[in-house]
Amino acid sequence: SQKIEQNSEALNIQEGKTATLTCNYTNYSPAYLQWYRQDPGRGPVFLLLIRENEKEKRKERLKVTFDTTLKQSLFHITASQPADSATYLCALPMNNNAGNMLTFGGGTRLMVKP
């Protein structure tokens, strides 16, 4: 069956460093992958989408890579700030299609210490 794995342990880093979060998947050949941010008590917020034919995508201090051979996406936050502390979720389209239904990973909590 299809499975998405994100490190369930919190990632603690020092302010100013680069945070790198991992999303691994199995039994998928997704047309795209998305990353969301979720703060406690709030709904997820869309950050970035990367398509299968894109190796890398950037948005301000965020960078996402997508390796379809390794079945892995890496999410980087450069020059991290305490305000970046949140849980980050990756999401893939269900059942390998390019449609609307998403399957989410369990998320990784990032803590940026001043």
Place this chain on the structure above:
Amino acid sequence: DAGITQSPRHKVTETGTPVTLRCHQTENHRYMYWYRQDPGHGLRLIHYSYGVKDTDKGEVSDGYSVSRSKTEDFLLTLESATSSQTSVYFCAISEGRYEQYFGPGTRLTVT
């Protein structure tokens, strides 16, 4: 929250009672979704809608029904609530494929 409201925001109900959660959007987006979020399971899709009166099941639809009579409203009904349906429920919307915009969530406790 991208013009999405959910009501109620918190609800405590007893096992066996019916419960309806409402999602309202002001964005005129075509697609609407209901998810539940539980520790250890992440976000899971319950039902979604791809237009007025057009709905389909997600991965955890048992015990839930939905209705969409207007573009802006998507209702989630628990016909007979059970303790296993204690969760945080999120509504989301999207215009086409790809990014989804989430509401603030409803915390439901079934005692």
